[in-house]
Structures are given as C-alpha cells and as structure tokens.
Amino acid sequence: MIIIGTDHAGFELKEYIKKILEEERIEYIDVTPEYVKDDDYTDMTESVCLEVKDNNMGIAICGTGIGSSMFANKFRGIRAAVCYDKYTAEMTRKDNNANVLCLGGRTDIGKDINKIKEIVITFIKTNFSNENRHIRRLNKMTEIESRR
Ligand code: RB5
Numbered sequence: 001m002i003i004i005g006t007d008h009a010g011f012e013l014k015e016y017i018k019k020i021l022e023e024e025r026i027e028y029i030d031v032t033p034e035y036v037k038d039d040d041y042t043d044m045t046e047s048v049c050l051e052v053k054d055n056n057m058g059i060a061i062c063g064t065g066i067g068s069s070m071f072a073n074k075f076r077g078i079r080a081a082v083c084y085d086k087y088t089a090e091m092t093r094k095d096n097n098a099n100v101l102c103l104g105g106r107t108d109i110g111k112d113i114n115k116i117k118e119i120v121i122t123f124i125k126t127n128f129s130n131e132n133r134h135i136r137r138l139n140k141m142t143e144i145e146s147r148r
Helices: 008-023 041-051 066-072 086-094 113-125 132-145
Strands: 002-006 028-030 057-062 080-082 100-104
Touching: 002 008, 002 041, 008 028, 008 057, 008 100, 008 113, 041 057, 041 066, 057 066, 057 113, 066 080, 066 100, 080 086, 086 113, 100 113
Parallel strands: 002 028, 002 057, 057 100, 080 100
Antiparallel strands: none
C-alpha cells in the first residue's frame, strides 16, 4: 500500500503517479484528492507520514521534494529521501531502507514522466539489503532522535 500526497506544486505529478500505480496494480491512498491553491507542504507530508507503517510506504510531492523530505524526517520511524534517478531510488531502498519517496513537481525530473515512472517503480520494488553495516547505520539514526 502506498500513501501518496502533494501540495499545490505537485498535483499534476501526483495524478500521473496514481496512473502508474493503477497500471502496476499497486494499491494506494491519496491523502490530498483535491487541489488546494497555496496549501502548505507540511500538512500533506504529515498526513502521509502518519499513515506510513512498517509494511507500507509514502510518496510526498512538493515543488522541489526538499521541503517535504525535511519535514517528513522529523517523524519518528520515517526515512524520507528525495530521489532524482533510478540509482538514487534503488540505493536509498537498499542502503537506507527509505520509506517515503519525495519528489519535486517543479523540477526537471518531476516533468519527465518516463524518469518518474522509473523512479517510482524502482523505489517501490527494491528491498532493503538487510546488511549489518546498513542496519548499524540506521540504528545510529534512531539513536540520534533521542539525543537532541
Ligand atoms: C510551494 O510553493 C513550494 O514552496 C513547495 O512546494 C516546496 O517546493 C517546498 O519545499
């Protein structure tokens, strides 16, 4: 199950990604079904992150993907990554066990539907490597949450 959301800057991209998910028969919940002019990326990112559990993933879209990733990473258990090609999508799943994909609707990548398809499918279908060195690094991320 994919939880998908966008602010006003990524609505068109979100609609396109929903079509990809439907073609691939991947179930999703759209937390932002209506276009809202000048809404805040923080609000939809919160809606996405609160629904992301151990066995599902989120896709959060804003203009750059950056604001939503910064906000998403404030939530315990969320590992959000801005991906801009197949490689970053694959590696952030294998190495970082990322569970929220952040995309920028106003970026060159966000306007390239073929690249977006590749990124979305790769992110969803790649598993975490489960290698000890990556588990160790992710544990350090969890530890840091309680240090500040
Ligand atoms: C909205 O205009 C824009 O600032 C936002 O979508 C995003 O790019 C923030 O990071």
